[in-house]
Amino acid sequence: MRxxxxxxxxxxxxxxxxxVADAFIDALRAEHPDLEVDLLDVWAEDMxxxxxRTIEAKYKSVAGEAxxxxxxxxxxxxxGAAQRFADADRIVVxxxxxxxxxxxxxxxxxxxxxxxxxxxxxxxxAFGPGIDVERALVIATRGQAYRDPASALPESVxxxxxxxxxxxxxxxxxxxxxxxxxxxxxxxGRDESIEAAKRxxxxxxxxx
Ligand SMILES: Cc1cc2nc3c(=O)[nH]c(=O)nc-3n(C[C@H](O)[C@H](O)[C@H](O)COP(=O)(O)O)c2cc1C
Numbered sequence: 001m002r003x004x005x006x007x008x009x010x011x012x013x014x015x016x017x018x019x020v021a022d023a024f025i026d027a028l029r030a031e032h033p034d035l036e037v038d039l040l041d042v043w044a045e046d047m048x049x050x051x052x053r054t055i056e057a058k059y060k061s062v063a064g065e066a067x068x069x070x071x072x073x074x075x076x077x078x079x080g081a082a083q084r085f086a087d088a089d090r091i092v093v094x095x096x097x098x099x100x101x102x103x104x105x106x107x108x109x110x111x112x113x114x115x116x117x118x119x120x121x122x123x124x125x126a127f128g129p130g131i132d133v134e135r136a137l138v139i140a141t142r143g144q145a146y147r148d149p150a151s152a153l154p155e156s157v158x159x160x161x162x163x164x165x166x167x168x169x170x171x172x173x174x175x176x177x178x179x180x181x182x183x184x185x186x187x188x189g190r191d192e193s194i195e196a197a198k199r200x201x202x203x204x205x206x207x208x
Contacts, residue, residue, distance in 0.1 A: 001028075001032045001035050001036070001089045001090060002035075002036045002038065002087060002088055002089045002090075003025065003028065003035060003036065003037050003038065003088065003089065003090045003091070003092060004038050004040060004084055004085060004087075004088035004090070004091045004092075005021060005025065005037050005038065005039050005040065005091075005092050005094075006040045006091065006092070006093040006094070006106075006109070007021070007039065007040070007041040007042065007043070007044075007094055008042050008043075008093065008094060008095055008096065008102065008105060009094055009141075010043040010103075010105075011096075015094070015141075016096075016141040016182055016185040016190070016193075016194050016197075017095060017096050017139050017140075017141040017182070019194055019198070020094065020141070020180070020182055020194060020197045020198060020201055021094040021139050021201075023197075023198035023201055023202060024092055024137065024139070024201035024202070024204070024205060025037060025092065026202075027201060027202040027204075027205035028090075028205045028208060030205070031205050031206055031208075038087070038088065040081070040084060040109075042103070042105040042106060042108070042109050043105060045081075045109075046077070047077065047105070047108055047109065047112060048073070048074040048077050048078070048112065049108075050108060050111045050112060053070050053071055053074060054071075054074040054075075054078075054112075056071055057070075057071035057072070057074045057075040057078075058075070058078075058115065061075055062116075062117075077112070078112050078113065078115060078118075079118065081109070081112060081113050082113045082119055082130075085113060085119060085133070085172070086118075086119075086130075086131045088131075088133050089133065089134060090133065090134060090135050090136065090137075090208060091133055091135075091136035091137075091169065091174060092136065092137045092139065093106075093136065093137070093138045093139065093165060093169075094139045094141070095138055095140045095141070095161065095162075095165060096140075096141050096142075097140065097141065097142040097143070097144075097158075097161045100157075100158060100160055100161070101160040101161055101164075102160075102161050102164070102165060106165070110168055114168070114172070116130075117130070118130055119131060119172040119173075120171060120172050120173075127171060129172055129173025130172055130173060131172055131173040131174075132173050133169075133173060133174045133175070134175055134176065135174065135176040135177075135178065135208055136169050136174045136176070136177045136178070137177075137178045137179070137180065137204065137208065138162060138165050138166060138169070138177065138178070138179045138180070139179075139180050139182065139197070139201070140161050140162050140179060140180070140181045140182065141182045141183075141185050142158075142161070142181070142182070142183045142184075142185060143184075143185050143186030143187070144183065144184075144186075145183040145184050145187075145189070146158040146183065147181065147183055162179055162181070166179065178204065178208075180197060180200055180201060180204070182194065182197040
């Protein structure tokens with residue numbers, strides 16, 4: 001089994017999403033000793049900016065026109081990353097809440113890899129999937145506790161963190177997208193919350 005592990009927290013060993021994702025991978029490896037993990041850390045990758053040159057690369061590639069060196073480098077990165085999604089049997093994404101949503105580097109990755117003919121199809125009317133991946137797990141970490149019944153704000157207000165990533169994964173062709181929310185990661189409940197999440201992901205591993 002080949003797992004694409006997308007890291008979007010820059011906090012390394014201090015990151016709750018990394019800690020929970022790593023616990024999940026350990027549990028998955030116990031089920032699948034042949035597990036191969038492809039680590040895509042958006043902070044470590046040399047992701048091109050989605051600037052004018054990258055947009056040129058995209059349009060020229062579609063038109064079959066020649067790319068200059070800068071454009072070719074950007075397009076190579078895009079096709080390589082899209083292939084990593086296509087090669088995955090499963091995907092796990094660690095996703096911190098940043099200002100009610102997710103880190104901007106995650107959206108940069110989404111914009112880069114979401115290319116017609118690579119991650120999705122479009123026939124002029126409808127979008128279709130470009131990859132076929134059985135399952136993904138999105139691990140969403142948050143400092144606050146919005147799910148707490150005492151919270152003044154309804155979950156729907158805070159769901160940008162999860163709604164779009166789940167939509168993206170489903171749209172490009174992940175058939176079953178699961179989510180796990182880990183709250184309280186910046187208060188006294190942090191350790192307890194992370195330990196509970198580790199137990200939850202260990203329980204998810206056998207039928208993942
Ligand atoms: C830039 C930034 C913005 C954040 N915004 C929010 C927020 O809107 N709501 C919240 O509950 N926590 C927020 N947090 C806290 C993080 O969601 C929390 O620390 C989480 O554990 C981060 O995941 P990580 O530990 O994997 O990095 C923010 C943290 C940072 C660094």
